[in-house]
Amino acid sequence: MSDKKYIPRVILSEAAIDTIDTLRKRFGTDLMFHQSGGCCDGSSPMCFEKGDFKVGGSDIWIGKVYGCDFFMNKDQFEYWKHTQLTLDITQGRGSSFSIEIPMGIRFIIRSRVFTMEELENLEPTMTGEEMMENNLL
Amino acid sequence: MSTLTLSQSKPVDRPQIKEKYDHFIGGKWVAPSSGEYFDNISPIDGKAFSKAARGNKADIEKALDAAHKAFATWSKTSAAERSRVLNKIADIIEENLEMLARVETIDNGKALRETRAADLPLCIDHFRYFAGVIRADESSISEHDETTVSIALHEPLGVVGQIIPWNFPLLMATWKIAPALAAGCCTVVKPAEQTPTSIMVLMELIADVLPPGVLNVVTGFGPEAGKPLATSDRVAKVAFTGETTTGRLIMQYASENLIPVTMELGGKSPNIFMKSVGDADDEFFDKAVEGAVMFALNQGEVCTCPSRILVHEDIYDKFMERVVARTKAIKMGHPLAEDTMMGAQASNDQFEKILSYLDIGKQEGAQVLCGGDKASLNSGLETGYYIQPTIFKGHNKMRIFQEEIFGPVTSVTTFKTTEEAIAIANDTMYGLGAGLWSRDAHELYQVPRAIQAGRVWVNCYHAYPAHAPFGGYKKSGFGRENHLMMLNHYRQTKNMLISYSKNKLGFF
Numbered sequence: 001m002s003d004k005k006y007i008p009r010v011i012l013s014e015a016a017i018d019t020i021d022t023l024r025k026r027f028g029t030d031l032m033f034h035q036s037g038g039c040c041d042g043s044s045p046m047c048f049e050k051g052d053f054k055v056g057g058s059d060i061w062i063g064k065v066y067g068c069d070f071f072m073n074k075d076q077f078e079y080w081k082h083t084q085l086t087l088d089i090t091q092g093r094g095s096s097f098s099i100e101i102p103m104g105i106r107f108i109i110r111s112r113v114f115t116m117e118e119l120e121n122l123e124p125t126m127t128g129e130e131m132m133e134n135n136l137l
Numbered sequence: 138m139s140t141l142t143l144s145q146s147k148p149v150d151r152p153q154i155k156e157k158y159d160h161f162i163g164g165k166w167v168a169p170s171s172g173e174y175f176d177n178i179s180p181i182d183g184k185a186f187s188k189a190a191r192g193n194k195a196d197i198e199k200a201l202d203a204a205h206k207a208f209a210t211w212s213k214t215s216a217a218e219r220s221r222v223l224n225k226i227a228d229i230i231e232e233n234l235e236m237l238a239r240v241e242t243i244d245n246g247k248a249l250r251e252t253r254a255a256d257l258p259l260c261i262d263h264f265r266y267f268a269g270v271i272r273a274d275e276s277s278i279s280e281h282d283e284t285t286v287s288i289a290l291h292e293p294l295g296v297v298g299q300i301i302p303w304n305f306p307l308l309m310a311t312w313k314i315a316p317a318l319a320a321g322c323c324t325v326v327k328p329a330e331q332t333p334t335s336i337m338v339l340m341e342l343i344a345d346v347l348p349p350g351v352l353n354v355v356t357g358f359g360p361e362a363g364k365p366l367a368t369s370d371r372v373a374k375v376a377f378t379g380e381t382t383t384g385r386l387i388m389q390y391a392s393e394n395l396i397p398v399t400m401e402l403g404g405k406s407p408n409i410f411m412k413s414v415g416d417a418d419d420e421f422f423d424k425a426v427e428g429a430v431m432f433a434l435n436q437g438e439v440c441t442c443p444s445r446i447l448v449h450e451d452i453y454d455k456f457m458e459r460v461v462a463r464t465k466a467i468k469m470g471h472p473l474a475e476d477t478m479m480g481a482q483a484s485n486d487q488f489e490k491i492l493s494y495l496d497i498g499k500q501e502g503a504q505v506l507c508g509g510d511k512a513s514l515n516s517g518l519e520t521g522y523y524i525q526p527t528i529f530k531g532h533n534k535m536r537i538f539q540e541e542i543f544g545p546v547t548s549v550t551t552f553k554t555t556e557e558a559i560a561i562a563n564d565t566m567y568g569l570g571a572g573l574w575s576r577d578a579h580e581l582y583q584v585p586r587a588i589q590a591g592r593v594w595v596n597c598y599h600a601y602p603a604h605a606p607f608g609g610y611k612k613s614g615f616g617r618e619n620h621l622m623m624l625n626h627y628r629q630t631k632n633m634l635i636s637y638s639k640n641k642l643g644f645f
Contacts, residue, residue: 034382037566037612039403039440040302040329042380043540044490053382054389073381075566075612079539083497092486093178095303095329096383097359097367102191104175106486111497111536 006123007114008084009062010070015089016107019100020066023047027099033065033087035072035080035109036096045070045087045107046098051137055128061136063123069137071128082119083111141512141525144470144477151243151473152236157188158337160196160356163203164349169357170195177334180246180481181472183520189333192357194365197325200353201371204296204323207350212293212321216271219319223268225346227261233342234258237335241307242472244335246481246522247435249473259601260311263619266603267319270621284638291628293321294397295373298366300387301336302378303329303483304438304543310336312618313376314352320627325372326354327363331484359383370394374627377401378440380541381612399616399626401440401609403541404569407562408432408443408598409584411555411575415452422459424596425574429460431598432547433467433479433526438487440613441570443598445538446528446549447558453551457528460549461507464526469512481521482544488522491544494537495527503531503548533561541567555580559587568610572598591617 012020023031030050036042046053050069055061060077062070065087072080087107094106114122131137157174159166169190176185190196211219230237238252247256276290299313310326317324328336333356340354355362367375368390377387378401391398414425432443448456472480482488488511495509508527513519526545529537537548552558562571571590575581585593591608594600601607606620616626 036380036382037403037540038380038384039401039541039543040304040379040438041383042403043494043542044380044486046382048386053386073566073612076540079534079536083536090486090489092484092489093331094484094486095331095359095363096379097364097386099360101330101360102358106489108486108489108493110493111500113497113500 005121007118007121008123009125010065010085010087012065012087013089016087017066019089019103019105019107020068023099031068033068033070033107034059035070035076037073037076041094041096044094044096045109046096047100047107048097049099055131057127057129059128060125061128061131062125074127077125083113086110086112142466142468143514144468144474146470146474146476148471148473149239149249149475152239154187154240154243154334154338158190158334158356160190160192160200161337161340161344161354162196162200163206163353164344164347167196167199169193175330177244178484179243180483180522181243182517183485183522186243187334189337189356192355192362196355196357197362197365197369200325200355201296201369203350203353204325205371207348208296208323211323211348211351214321216274219321220268220272222346223264223315223319226343227264227268229342229346230257230261230264230339234261237307237339239473240338241335242480244332245303245306246472246483248477248480249475250478251435256305256308260307263311263603264315267315270624271319274621274624284636286635286637288633288635290631290633291320291624292631294627294629296323296325296371297374297376297627298369298372299324299326299376300363300367300379301326301328303331304435306332306335307339309378316623317627318351320624322627323351324353325366326352327366328354328356330358368393372396374398376616384614397626400614401616401618402612402614403440404567404590404609404613405445405539405541405565406441406443406570406572406590407445407447407588408572409558409562409574410446410448410452410456411558411573411577411580411584412449412451413576414574415455416576421576426456426459426463428572428574428598430463430467433464433545434599436479436482436524437545438483438543439599441592441599442543443570443572444542444547445533446547447552447561448549450551450553457506457549461528464507464528467526469514469523471516471518479526479545481523483522485522487543488524491524491542491546494540494542494544494546498529498531498535498537498548501531501535501537503529503535503537506530506549508545533564539565555584559584563589566612569613570594
């Protein structure tokens with residue numbers, strides 16, 4: 001999956017790494033991310049204990065960040081796929097069921113448009129269902 | 138990019154707000170089991186102004202105990218009594234409108250002008266609407282033949298869980314609480330963590346109006362208080378307004394308990410301006426210009442924010458020149474100043490998210506017609522969360538045209554034909570709101586019918602009267618709020634199939 005020659009679709013900041021470490025310790029489990037859409041706290045990545053959010057054929061796995069699978073809805077991915085996402089942290093009281101909320105910080109996505117050259121060489125994606133079938137979850 | 142128009146007025150006085158609020162459970166103020174409280178930050182200046190109880194599973198269980206106890210009686214209360222209670226709540230809100238409007242502005246950051254003229258008056262009317270409809274509501278009877286009668290009676294679902302967003306804290310709570318109570322349900326409400334205070338100020342005012350346990354409010358964080366409510370096998374339904382991932386998670390939990398849900402999950406609403414809008418420079422043209430600028434209402438923090446402007450190419454220059462000028466005239470300033478037109482974004486993470494979209498919009502090559510940056514205000518507002526009202530020009534495949542930014546940001550594109558306008562309008566995951574502006578009688582009917590959205594405003598925008606059903610198509614959710622049809626989302630149907638025949642069937 002993480003063949004080095006590919007350009008990753010999602011990367012993360014140092015602050016995000018620190019937060020993931022903290023959350024892993026606190027929950028004693030691996031984590032996962034699902035990019036949300038829609039109103040209020042939408043358009044933000046949601047962090048859950050691995051397996052808490054059930055993914056399926058309508059979700060696209062776009063990569064692993066610091067050991068965490070990162071998913072997005074298939075329809076949404078169609079509009080996002082030309083951009084590289086950076087998982088970062090911002091201060092602020094968000095709502096939603098994302099597990100970092102009580103810490104008073106929020107995962108946030110910063111984006112960059114891929115170059116034409118990069119677009120030719122992006123990490124392959126698969127659906128959540130395909131991941132399950134291949135025992136990758 | 139542009140010079141901001143600033144309010145010059147002084148803010149009005151702040152009402153007394155308590156240092157901290159407990160949960161409201163079983164008609165009493167109950168300290169959180171954890172003993173912990175969290176700061177509620179006002180977006181006006183980024184400073185804490187009160188504390189809210191940090192609820193957890195134990196608190197949710199207490200609230201569910203109280204609600205189940207109350208349900209035994211409340212579910213059998215007469216429609217006249219439930220109606221009286223809802224009307225009483227409306228009267229109390231009306232008597233305290235100014236105070237509640239100020240608290241709401243401090244809690245959420247929106248301009249006082251809006252909480253006075255929209256949020257609170259709509260809360261009042263909404264309670265009165267549901268107080269009214271249950272007095273006229275009837276079940277149905279059908280006579281299948283002369284000795285067989287079917288009675289379809291409504292019965293309340295039971296105890297429900299309601300998760301409230303932060304963009305219209307009191308109004309969105311009202312949209313959920315009023316029909317639930319009208320239907321005879323008892324409820325446990327979890328307000329958003331950004332705005333946990335205004336509803337508690339309201340609860341102080343109406344604490345004695347409702348029987349204990351009918352309406353319970355538990356504050357706290359989503360993973361700690363929202364999740365135990367949404368996963369509980371003691372709720373008969375969950376109502377949620379928010380975003381798609383949490384919506385799916387709540388449906389996943391509901392599937393485990395086999396209970397219904399209603400979901401309102403946002404949108405990317407197109408606001409379409411047909412060629413005939415530009416036929417004259419008259420009152421209607423002026424109204425249409427205002428309709429386009431409606432993206433700035435509530436700082437754009439509305440699920441139906443008209444965040445895509447679709448304008449016929451022939452009128453683009455004339456129309457957008459006026460829209461940009463009107464947008465630049467939006468007065469920013471202290472949300473408690475009476476002439477401020479647009480206030481602060483609700484929280485720092487929202488503020489940062491909006492800035493990240495301004496960045497991606499520019500990267501994708503969209504042209505900034507106005508705004509495009511944060512608004513640096515002074516006089517104590519330096520630490521608040523202010524964004525300039527922004528208009529991008531681009532095309533519908535850009536991310537700023539497809540994602541809900543939930544800020545004062547709209548993106549404009551042009552079309553040549555009606556078919557193209559409809560195609561662009563429907564090229565989105567969502568289907569909550571839309572606007573159609575035209576002087577052509579045929580278009581006024583045909584275009585809205587072709588738009589895949591639950592609410593199409595025709596020659597108007599952003600009106601939310603009770604009595605007009607509101608809800609989404611596509612990934613914007615399901616369920617219709619603001620209307621008597623919401624009652625049935627809180628009720629079962631009990632069918633009594635009665636035989637008045639004395640004769641046996643003759644089978645056995």
